[in-house]
Amino acid sequence: MNWDEVVKAMLPEHLLLAGMVVLLTLEILRGRPRDGFVVAFMALAAAAAAALMLHVEGYAGAPFNGHFSVSPDASLAKFALIALALPVVLISRDDFAETRYYVLLLASLYGACLLVSSDSLPTLFLGLELMSLPVYALVLLAQLRADSAEAALKYLVLGGTATATFLMGVALLYGWSGSMSTAVFAAALGSSDTLPIAGVVLVVASLFLKAAIVPFHGWAPDAYEGASVPVTAFMATIIKAGVLFAALRLFETAPVARPLVDVLAVLPLVSMIWGNVAAIRQTSFRRMIAYSSIAHAGYLFYALLGAGPGRAQAVIFYVVVYGIMNVLAFTVLPRGTDDERSDRLESLQGLYQRRPFAAIMLAVSMLSLAGLPPLPGFVAKFLVFRNVLAAGYTGYAVLGLVASYLGIYFYLRVIQYMFMNAATADQPAGHPRRLALAASLLCLAPAIVLAFFPGWLLDRF
């Protein structure tokens, strides 16, 4: 083990860890409660910069051989994860002053970074769990709502099931191959034996559960609604991205053989349809976003159908665009003192008259999530379906596109509420906050770049 390599390759992780240590030390020393925000933000910014530096440098290395390695693609994925957390932290300050919130957030990110770089199934498992566990607590931290405990418990129980399923799958794969390397999974994809296929199916099922794919999606609407706004934003973007990066790590570039293709295609397809249809009936904004994220998880897993380098390109680009647009929506969302009321979709009525900037940003976010050009969400959708078509699954691609069409209506309805309906009398005032504005600008800048120059990110693969 080369110590220089250990320091350099894990620099983003080290910086996150340093942030946690400083935060905990400050807590012991009884610093002012607001300190948590500043330290966490600086740690994140430094970690993001480190990941970007490693990517630009094209750094590749394996400090813990067979367990942890860094590639330029992995550094890019880490940068995306950490950078997405920056605006989330910026909108957290009003809700959370406690140090523990920021420690949990950094810990979860540490786990996400770990799984991106994992080379062995135990490391991947460690990363996945380290990413998920703090979130159960984060959901519970929302004291604004009475039902957040219920949401957190639901999430915890189902998350535990996912953990068990994942371990069972890993056990089967180990029993088949006698190896704990992540490469076993890719090898099992091409196998036709029962044992490896069962292992793959179990692992994929646990990822489906964590990404909220139908029929494992039941926890998502409750958890998204029960958590506070920044935590919902964190779950909808970074956790989802982390799970998809875990899937990407396992699938690598290996082609998927026939019986597994149908498993991998049908459930995501059902997710797209159900997520988009169920979102139409929602009256709560966060529940609607939960169903939207169920549909988007479907598109993301669709991207795994195509083999080769296009897979990583599609997943990372989609995750980045989807993450930016989701966080953008949450940064501008008007917030009132009564969380339950301000979360209602009707409270968005006439938003354009009251706060034009917020309304336009929310419209940009919705149109991008709907995948309408010229917004970057379209390029992301295009990438996914190009991959599916290139892999030869024309039927699935057409069905998926039609499913994505079903989603257009409820996104447009949000715009209709904001622009075309008159405001009702008792709307939450929701004055703009400076940090939230900074957060939305942080999302807007890359969104504009990706809308006009998608090649800037796409040509990096």
Next chain:
Amino acid sequence: MGESTWLNGLLWLPALGMVAVTLLPKGRDSLVRGVTFGCMVLQLFIAALLYQRFDGTVAGLQFATDVPWIRDWGVGYRIGLDGLNVLLVSLTAFLGPLVVAGAWSAVHKDVKLFHVMVLFIQFAMLGTFLAQDLFLFYVFWEAMLIPMFLIIGLWGGERRIYATLKFVLYTAFGSILMLAALIYLVLYTHGSSGYMTFDLRHLSGSQLPLNTQLWLLSAFALSFAIKVPMFPLHTWLPDAHVEAPTTGSVILAGVLLKMGTYGFMKLGFPLFPEAARAMMPVIMTLAVISIVYGACLALVQTDIKKIIAYSSISHLGYVMLGLASLDLIGIQGAILQMVSHGLVAGGLFLMVGMIYERTHSRAVADYGGLAKMLPVFSVFFTILTLASIGLPTTSGFAGEFMALLGAFNAAWPAHLAGNDLPLTLAVIAVSGVVLGALYMLWLAQRILFGEARAPHAPLTDLNARETAILVAIVAAIFAIGLFPGEPLAKTELAAREFQQRVAGETIQLGSTR
């Protein structure tokens, strides 16, 4: 600074205008209108310059730009003028300032957002016409939805939300299948030629099996046919037109509907020529049904806007008929009819808007004897009515006549060969001319003549701004009607290429005399 700079300037001027208008201070409505109008006028000048310098005797693209955009997929920022789009680009640029001027006193709510959206849709429409790259085309094509959604939904009539959602959901459904088809087409070309590109010039050279062509053309055609709209996919149009504000109706009738026919002409038929030939009887039949059905529905409407909306379905049926004839005269007529309909229907919708501003009614029954009350209005309305009917010396005559002539030209050899369908269809299509005269003249008779009455009478006649708008439109209608050879000279070569590409050898022999 090459020649392409002018074309880029034309395309990006509205986008720059959007930024400029967004940055204007709050509450300065006249300034917003002025900047938008100035931007549109400047654009018209550039378009006029480009039209003047466009050389109809040279094949291929002119003023073209070709810059890689997403290198990895072979997507490029490729724009250019050719014979197929030069007239439509000019039409779009021509209607731009008129649309802004027409909305000068009609829009008082969210004036800034309104003008940003008008510039946005202008940008998207020009982009759609100019795009020479399939990806770019699709981006612009879909981008038109967003501003139109807001224009109808924010400034429209009572049922505006229903109408705008119907419009978006209809058109988006077509485009989603088109997206699948275009990715498939590019991947197929990639597989056979070895490199991936969205360049239209390259894609139209790909040799697809007939079966694949039929599927892909169906997907493209669905999208285009919804936009035209062709029977039986037309039901969104009356709602959208009636609920849209005047500006929305003018943009919709003036330019947006031509996107559908342009799509057939630019992509649908040339990319899949064999399939296009195989599907021609179906397309012709639907076109003729659109002509007659649209005209019949226009006859029984009681809302002036609805009459013009249904007449659009009928008139665009001629465009499709002319294109589907695959006869040079028919194709030229179709192109001319697109421009003519943009001017005439655009003008009529503007006039309905003008009278609506005064009376707040669009019901035919509310009006009578306007000729006595509003003489200037009535003169212009009569001229536009006659142009809509297709009276000689107006642009409507040249377009409709040539499209029908093309249909007969193509039908005669088929008739001699024992296939009577094209001839039957052409004969039925002629009846549309009679029906067109019937509903338009009847409309004019009901509202212009007879006992003088109108809501909120007495009314003031057209002011200088309104008169100027209509003078410009009428001048363009007569210019094309009297000298159709001038614009047709710019399109002839492209029309010939289109014909040769789609008709192939077999039909071409029959139709060339």
